Amino acid sequence: MRIFDPHIHMTSRTTDDYEAMFAAGVRALVEPAFWLGQPRTTVGSFKDYFDALIGWERFRAAQFGIRHHCTIALNPKEANDPRCTPVLDILPRYLSKDGVVAVGEVGYDSMTPEEDSAFASQLEMAVEHELPALVHTPHRDKLAGTRRTLDVVAESKIAPEFVAVDHLNEVTVKLVKDAGCWMGFSIYPDTKMDEDRMVAILKEYGTDKVLVNSAADWGRSDPLKTYKTAQAMLSAGFTESDVDKVLWQNPVDFYGQSGRLVLDELPGFSASTETFAGNSVLRGGRQ
Ligand SMILES: [Zn+2]
Numbered sequence: 001m002r003i004f005d006p007h008i009h010m011t012s013r014t015t016d017d018y019e020a021m022f023a024a025g026v027r028a029l030v031e032p033a034f035w036l037g038q039p040r041t042t043v044g045s046f047k048d049y050f051d052a053l054i055g056w057e058r059f060r061a062a063q064f065g066i067r068h069h070c071t072i073a074l075n076p077k078e079a080n081d082p083r084c085t086p087v088l089d090i091l092p093r094y095l096s097k098d099g100v101v102a103v104g105e106v107g108y109d110s111m112t113p114e115e116d117s118a119f120a121s122q123l124e125m126a127v128e129h130e131l132p133a134l135v136h137t138p139h140r141d142k143l144a145g146t147r148r149t150l151d152v153v154a155e156s157k158i159a160p161e162f163v164a165v166d167h168l169n170e171v172t173v174k175l176v177k178d179a180g181c182w183m184g185f186s187i188y189p190d191t192k193m194d195e196d197r198m199v200a201i202l203k204e205y206g207t208d209k210v211l212v213n214s215a216a217d218w219g220r221s222d223p224l225k226t227y228k229t230a231q232a233m234l235s236a237g238f239t240e241s242d243v244d245k246v247l248w249q250n251p252v253d254f255y256g257q258s259g260r261l262v263l264d265e266l267p268g269f270s271a272s273t274e275t276f277a278g279n280s281v282l283r284g285g286r287q
Pocket residue numbers: 007009032034105215217
């Protein structure tokens with residue numbers, strides 16, 4: 001089984017996670033730029049974070065046999081902080097880099113006017129750079145947030161097939177399907193979507209344009225939720241090829257629209273002595 005996790009925040013995860021993901025079949029992933037929990041106070045903090053996503057984390061993933069890509073954006077939550085909004089000015093320089101396969105996560109957190117303007121201007125940047133957009137939907141007031149999200153997408157010049165609307169559930173899936181966008185689902189350990197609810201949605205809506213992710217980050221989450229959803233699909237009677245479509249081909253088709261996916265195979269962790277800016281993932285040699 002080969003797995004592509006289309007939304008996971010590896011910066012917050014351990015080397016054990018990388019090894020377990022490789023063992024479960026994860027060979028590629030996308031790490032969206034997002035909020036780090038601790039509020040950032042300067043544009044320089046974003047710059048270093050973006051550089052780490054296209055540099056160090058990409059290198060670190062490769063050491064464990066996994067192809068790493070990222071999306072770059074000013075996230076909805078920090079779009080409300082005037083200390084952070086000048087980040088919008090430095091985005092174009094990142095959006096032209098290798099390894100950046102979409103603009104994201106953009107969208108709404110609390111649905112403020114500041115979020116409106118950051119969202120619309122970043123959709124415009126996606127169009128200019130011919131990149132897809134990964135859109136976060138709010139965890140509170142999800143239905144209203146998803147409606148408003150789709151209105152902003154419709155008013156922008158971005159094509160619906162270039163947009164993935166993420167963190168969907170039974171209440172919001174149909175709106176997004178009818179709009180012609182990709183449908184993203186984050187599978188969490190104990191809240192929101194779980195594997196069985198995901199399988200029920202796949203039975204009802206089919207496998208086209210569906211993206212399943214773990215969204216694992218610094219909160220309680222599980223980087224193997226993609227694998228566990230694949231197992232739940234097989235137990236429910238879906239075929240190996242259905243599983244491959246949802247867990248591999250769909251993310252490849254969506255992010256492949258960037259023209260920047262690199263998917264050739266890597267060996268798993270091999271204690272290589274390769275370095276990035278003089279740093280390796282080995283903490284010194286054996287004594
Ligand atoms: Zn996320």
